Every structure is written in structure tokens, then in C-alpha cells.
Amino acid sequence: MTYRVCFVCTGNICRSPMAEFVFRARVAEAGLEERVEVDSAGTGGWHEGEGADPRTVAVLRENGYDAEHTARQFDPSWFGRLDLVVALDAGHLRALRRLAPTERDAEKVRLLRSYDPAAGEDLDVPDPYYGGPEGFDACLEMVEAASRGLLAAVREHVEGRAA
Template sequence: MSLPEPRDPAGPYRISVVCLGNICRSPMAEKVLTAELDRAGLTGTVEVTSSGTGGWHIGSGMDERAAALLRAQGYATDHTARRVEPTHLAEHDLILAMDRDNLENLRRLARGHTDLGDRLRLFRAFASDTGPEPEVPDPYYGGEHGFATVLDMVRAAAVGLTTELAARYDSGQDEEYRGGRTHSR
């Protein structure tokens, strides 16, 4: 899957990860993707943010179940939920929804933005062997197992996306990362 060209070739490549409330899936994806980018030597070359299509949790921290799982795996958990705004669409090179409903919400928000083209995608499409429109399910109303499943899905997509970004930016990634192979946390 090819990446859209950067809006500003002189600036960082900007990615936004989007779910419904911005307290579970998208902040997990933001933290995991940021860690993978750091491991690949792309810190500063690629920036990642997250937001939600709904406004219920604006200003809240990450869901404690998501934060506990990330902490246990050595990931950062600092987060303040925010809602995606129409201006965010024009500020990012790639906007990745966690599921089809949020992708449709983003497409509605993007009406009139003719330059978005292939910038709106599903995040999990970057994981290998996931099918044509793979989704990351919302774990909010489930138990701990759902969050662990989401983390596995997010990790696979983050590795796939980072591999593509590393190839684009020739990051000089270390031997351990080359080809999407990462060391375990």
C-alpha cells in the first residue's frame, strides 16, 4: 500500500489516528506507532496524533484499562482526549480510522476537502494478511481480553506502517527493525 505524498516535503510527515471517543483505540495506536517510529529512527521525521469523532471524552485521559496494558508493555500513557475538527484534515498527510464507521464519519467531515483523496484510510490496513477493509474493534464495553486483542492488532499495523515509512525516508533503520521485525518489549 503506497503512502500519500507529504503535504509539506520540508516538514514532518503528519499522521492522525482516529476512533470514536479517543480514549481506547486511537491513543493506543498513537503510543504504539510512536514507539515503533522511534525504534526505526524516524522520531522528528514522522509525527503522530490521535483524536475521536465523538466529543464525549474531550479532556479526559486514556481509558484506564488501555493505559494499564500499555504501561505493562513499556509504552507511554500520557494522553488528553480531543475531537477531530475539519482543520485537522488539512493538517495531516495520513488520517487513519480504526473502523468503517469512523472512516465514514471522517468522510462526512471531509466534504468539500477535495485534496484528501487517499489520505483517509483504515489503520489496520497496514498490517499484513488482514483483508480488504480490516477494522480494529472497540474494546470499551468488553473486558481486558478485548484490550489485549486491540493491542495486538495495533502493534501489527504500526509495524507495517513504520516499515513503509522507513523505506520512504530511508531511516537507516537498525538490523533488528529491518523488514518489520522488531524486538519484543
């Protein structure tokens, strides 16, 4: 059985595609690409059909990640096929939980930085859209740090399913 993870931010052009590509790389490194499916979406459709922000593409490529992406909006019907919905900030968390058709679906939504034990109390990945390149670098650092813990959690689920 495939374990499905979807990262969600506002417009699906900065944070969530960054998280998608970083996590997809971690999944591949762990040899789990046949068992874990990774994608991303936005809470809104403002950028639907567009590529990722050029600054996201630049920071991903500079750090050895893929960056081919087309933005799309999260659809509540996806909850039925997803195992985990990863929000990039508390606003996305609230919005996604409101969209969830059932309580069980709402429980699938988690904050990305909740998987980083060093994150402290502020679990938001700040939106770098209105800033300069340093915001995208900081976003990548947060995403990479949280991806290690997220991979451990997903691996536990995947291996538990195989048992």
C-alpha cells in the first residue's frame, strides 16, 4: 500500500513545493519511493497552473533538488486518499482542518515543523514571498530540518503497514 503525503501552503508556489521536493529527495534516499507518494497544493487557487516562484526554483536547484512544478489548489475530496496533510503554518492548519469532511480527516493535518524537535514553540514556516532570497534560504533550512523527523514518522507508518 502507498502512503500519501501532501504539503500545503497558501498559493503552492513557495513553501509547499519546496517541502515537496525536499521530502521527495529524503524518501528516495531512504529507498521508500515505491511506497511513499509526495505532492503539494495551496489553500487558494491564485497561482493554479503556474510554476513555482523563481526564487523557490533557484534555492532548490542551488541545493541539488528538482524544481519542476505546477501549482494547484487543495481539494477537500483528496482527504479520502491522503494519509497525511502537512501544513506549512498555523493558518493553513486551521483552513485545512475546516475543510476536512470528517474528524478523522482533520486529524491527518499536521504542521511540518512539529516534526523538528529543535523548532521550539513557533512552528510556522514563514512565507518568504514578499521578501528577498534570504527568506527562501531560511525556509529551505526549516523544511530540511523538519523533513528528517517527518521521514522517521512516515517510515514508522510504512513499515508498520508492511508488518
